[in-house]
Amino acid sequence: MVLRYLTAGESHGPILTTILEGLPAGMPLAAEEINVELSRRQQGYGRGRRMQIEKDTVEITSGVRHGYTLGSPVALVVENNDWKHWTKIMGAETLEEGEEEEIKRKVTRARPGHADLNGALKYGHRDMRNVLERSSARETTVRVAAGAVAKKLLSLVGIDIVGYVVDIAGIKAKSDPSLTLEAIKERSENSPVRTVDSAAEKEMMNAIDDAKKNGDSIGGIVEVMVTGMPVGVGSYVHYDRKLDAKLAAAIVSINAFKGVEFGIGFDAARIPGSEVHDEILWSDEQGFYRKTNRLGGFEGGMTTGMPIIVRGVMKPIPTLYKPLMSVDIETKEPFAASIERSDSCAVPAAAVVAENVVAWELASALVDQFYSDRFETFAEEIRRQREYAREF
Numbered sequence: 001m002v003l004r005y006l007t008a009g010e011s012h013g014p015i016l017t018t019i020l021e022g023l024p025a026g027m028p029l030a031a032e033e034i035n036v037e038l039s040r041r042q043q044g045y046g047r048g049r050r051m052q053i054e055k056d057t058v059e060i061t062s063g064v065r066h067g068y069t070l071g072s073p074v075a076l077v078v079e080n081n082d083w084k085h086w087t088k089i090m091g092a093e094t095l096e097e098g099e100e101e102e103i104k105r106k107v108t109r110a111r112p113g114h115a116d117l118n119g120a121l122k123y124g125h126r127d128m129r130n131v132l133e134r135s136s137a138r139e140t141t142v143r144v145a146a147g148a149v150a151k152k153l154l155s156l157v158g159i160d161i162v163g164y165v166v167d168i169a170g171i172k173a174k175s176d177p178s179l180t181l182e183a184i185k186e187r188s189e190n191s192p193v194r195t196v197d198s199a200a201e202k203e204m205m206n207a208i209d210d211a212k213k214n215g216d217s218i219g220g221i222v223e224v225m226v227t228g229m230p231v232g233v234g235s236y237v238h239y240d241r242k243l244d245a246k247l248a249a250a251i252v253s254i255n256a257f258k259g260v261e262f263g264i265g266f267d268a269a270r271i272p273g274s275e276v277h278d279e280i281l282w283s284d285e286q287g288f289y290r291k292t293n294r295l296g297g298f299e300g301g302m303t304t305g306m307p308i309i310v311r312g313v314m315k316p317i318p319t320l321y322k323p324l325m326s327v328d329i330e331t332k333e334p335f336a337a338s339i340e341r342s343d344s345c346a347v348p349a350a351a352v353v354a355e356n357v358v359a360w361e362l363a364s365a366l367v368d369q370f371y372s373d374r375f376e377t378f379a380e381e382i383r384r385q386r387e388y389a390r391e392f
Contacts, residue, residue: 001372001373002364003020003021003150003360004021004022004364006019007142007143009080009139010090010134010138011080011132011134012080012083012086012133013083013086013090014079015080015083016141017077017078018076018142018143019073019074020063020073020075020146022364023063023071023153024069024374025069025070025373026068027153028156029064029067029069031057034058034145034148037148038144038145040352041141041349041352041353041356043348044192044194044349044352045193045205046193046212046344046347047343055081057078057079058076058077060075060076061077062075076142078141089129106127107127107132108126108331110128110326110327111319111324114318114319115132115135120329140255144353148356150356151359153366156379158228158382159226159227159228159362161225161226161227162181162185162355163224163354164187165191165195165204165222166311168207168345169207169218169345171200173195173196174199175197176196181225192205192348194352211345214322215320215322216316217319217345219256219314219315219317219345221311222314223311224309224311224312226358227307229297230385230389231302231303231305232385233369234246234298234302235301236300236301242301243301243303244296247260248310250357250360250361251310251358254312254353256315256350257313257314257315257350258313258314258315259312261296262297262308262311264276268294275294277294277295278291278294278306279292286390287390289306293306293307293309297309305389312350314350317344317346370382
C-alpha cells in the first residue's frame with residue numbers, strides 16, 4: 001500500500017482541500033483531532049492579521065464512517081473565511097466585458113524571495129497573483145491536516161512526535177537532555193514561541209517585536225523529535241527508499257525552509273569520527289541500542305530505534321513592510337516590491353508544520369513496509385517487528 005496525499009486550493013480561494021489515499025481501514029479518526037493541529041498551526045508569537053480572520057476547522061467529506069476509516073480515500077476540506085472579500089478577484093467564472101478593469105489587485109511587481117517571477121515565467125502569467133495565491137504558506141493548512149491524520153496513526157502504534165523552536169534570529173534555546181518527550185511537549189505548548197528554554201523565550205519575543213517595528217522579518221531553526229519508531233524502517237538498498245532522505249525532502253518542501261540536519265548535523269564535519277558515530281550496546285531488556293544518538297536515529301537510511309532528531313532552517317519571510325526593490329514585469333521599471341499581508345516571524349508556527357510533515361513521512365514509511373489494508377493487522381505487525389528486534 002502507498003500512503004500519499006494531494007492538496008488543492010489558493011490562499012484567498014473558497015476552500016483548501018486534501019485527499020489522502022492509502023490509510024488502513026478501521027483506524028479511529030475524528031475531525032476534532034485534526035482541528036487541534038490546525039489550531040496549533042495558527043498560534044505562535046509573530047503571526048500576522050490573517051490568523052485573526054481565519055478560524056481553521058476541517059470537514060471530513062469522505063473515507064470515514066462513524067469514526068473509523070474505510071480504506072477508501074479520505075477527503076478533508078478547510079474553508080477560507082476571507083473568501084467573501086475575494087469572490088470577484090479569485091472567482092472561477094469567466095470575466096464579462098469590462099469586468100477586468102474592476103480587479104484592482106493585479107500583481108505585476110515580483111517580490112524578491114518569492115515564487116512570483118519564476119512562476120510567472122514558467123506558466124506565462126501576466127498577473128502574478130496566479131502564482132502567489134498557490135505558493136502561499138496558507139497551503140500548509142491542509143498539509144497539517146494530513147499530518148494530523150498521520151500523527152493519529154503513529155500514536156496508535158506507540159510513536160510520539162513533537163516539534164519546537166531551537167533558534168530564532170541566532171538566539172539559541174539551550175537543550176536539556178533530561179527532558180522527556182512529554183515534558184518537551186508541555187513546555188513548548190505553553191511557550192509563545194514554542195521553545196523549551198524559558199530563559200531564551202523573552203529574548204526571542206523581543207527580536208520578533210523589533211523586526212515587526214522595523215518592517216522586517218526574521219527566521220530560525222525548528223527541531224522535531226520522534227520516539228518509538230521500530231528499528232529498520234526505510235532502506236539502504238535504493239537511494240529513493242532512504243527514510244532520512246524522504247524526511248529531508250519533506251522539511252525543505254515547507255515554504256521558506258532552506259536546510260536540514262539530523263542529530264549533530266553539520267557539526268559532524270568539524271569533529272573526528274570517534275566523536276560522531278554511535279557505539280552499539282546490548283541488554284536483555286532493550287536488545288541492541290546505541291550509547292549515544294549523534295546521528296539522530298538513522299544509519300544507512302534506516303531507523304536505529306533511537307529517537308529521531310531532525311532540524312529545519314527557515315529563512316526570514318520575504319514579504320516585508322519595508323519592501324525590497326524589484327521590476328514591474330509590464331513596464332520593466334524599478335519599483336518597491338508589492339506588499340501582501342504577512343507575519344514578521346513564522347518560525348513558531350513552522351515548528352507545527354514541520355512536526356506534521358515529518359509525521360506524514362513516517363506514517364507513509366510504515367504503511368509501505370508493513371501490511372496495512374486493515375489497521376488491526378498493521379498494528380500487530382509493528383508490535384511483532386519490535387519483539388523480533390529485541391530477541392534478534
